[in-house]
Amino acid sequence: MCLAIPAKITELDGDDMAVVALEGIKKRISTALVEDLAVGDYVLVHVGYALHKVSPDEAARTLQLMAEAGVLQDELDEMTGADQ
């Protein structure tokens, strides 16, 4: 729950919501906490909310590190696997 994962914004809608793509997963997240986002930006996503922008390099580095540390899959499962 404390982790945040970088993801790329692929769609923005007017209601403070966006779609991010990440390792083949698409997820709708809220952008209510961050100003001035554009399609193509990378953001750090925490519990379904963009926390802040990150550079593409930083995003790639963090993702790789999470994958190596074995926490990337957990985080993706958490994102997609909650009961609804």
Place this chain on the structure above:
Amino acid sequence: MKYVSEFRDKDLAKSVSAAIRREADPGRTYNFMEFCGGHTHAIFRYGVQDLMPDNVAYMHGPGCPVCVLPVRRLDDAVEIAERHNAILCTYGDMMRVPGTKQRSLIRAKADGADIRMVYSTLDALKISRDNPDREVVFFAIGFETTTPPTAVAIKQAQKEDLSNFSVFCNHVLTPPAIAHILQSPDVQDLGTVEIDGFLGPSHVSSVIGSKPYEPAAEIFGKPVVIAGFEPLDVMQSTLMLIRQINEGRFEVENEYTRGVTREGNLKAQALVEEVFDTRDAFEWRGLGTVAKSALKIREAFAAFDAEQRFEISPKQSREVKSCECPAILRGVKKPTDCKLFGKVCTPDTPMGSCMVSSEGACAAYWTYGRFRTKSARPQREAAA
């Protein structure tokens, strides 16, 4: 299974490690508390402690949100689900935390309570929309990073007039906890805990900025360095703390400049300010009652406050008797001091919250540290 992961940037790790060995004064010790469970996790996963000289040590602080929630509040959440027949939405980490008589949310769910794991407050809102005839309660826990999403959800519920949605608010604040630890008798009178500086949390600080730590640093004369979650960040921040101490400084410095500014995320802060007010006091597991350390929902949003909506009965909540989580969260004991550790209590059969969350100190010890002792330092040669 590999217990200690390799550093990606070995050369850089080596040079930071070498600088620490060069600059740490052998005539003194350096005890740093990493406030945040994310750091505890990184320190264990990458064997960062093993890359430090003997006189530089980490202590694990209370920055694991699941770990610091008192059993009473968990019991209250179970009551909301069971007695008031609400759908209780919770982050996954909370599910297995044992409550009184080891009754966890997962057990309550097995007994028939409608408890649902959500990834986000957005999911809880959706459950409310889909179940207009049921009360839906979001069990909100966490530090300053998870608070803004709760604020957004409450505002959204108000906007949509989702009258069946409410929040059981347990959000806590980082800077008062740091000040509380420094004022505690363990630190001040008994000297059982020596803290020379803090590694500050990065995601929390991306929201609140580095400024809120300044009073504690100044009043108590202890340096704080905001550190990213990567192992190299932790090492670099340790070096920055050592330098401050050697130079007699106690400032708030920021190693995680790629995510944290002094002011933080003003938009998120404004949302939190609009929806929440500070509680006079709140009980923390391990720390006891800490003044002005938690948030409650403001009167303007009282309709969405589960504590006002449901009658919650007083109860005698109790932790598992020999669980040492409280002392561990204050830095007084280590997980291996607990007689249940690894025997009765493991991540599969947790007796206390510190064994549940991967950010908890007991879980980190169990997963990465149980075979290692101070004399067996697998990574030291590699990095020297």
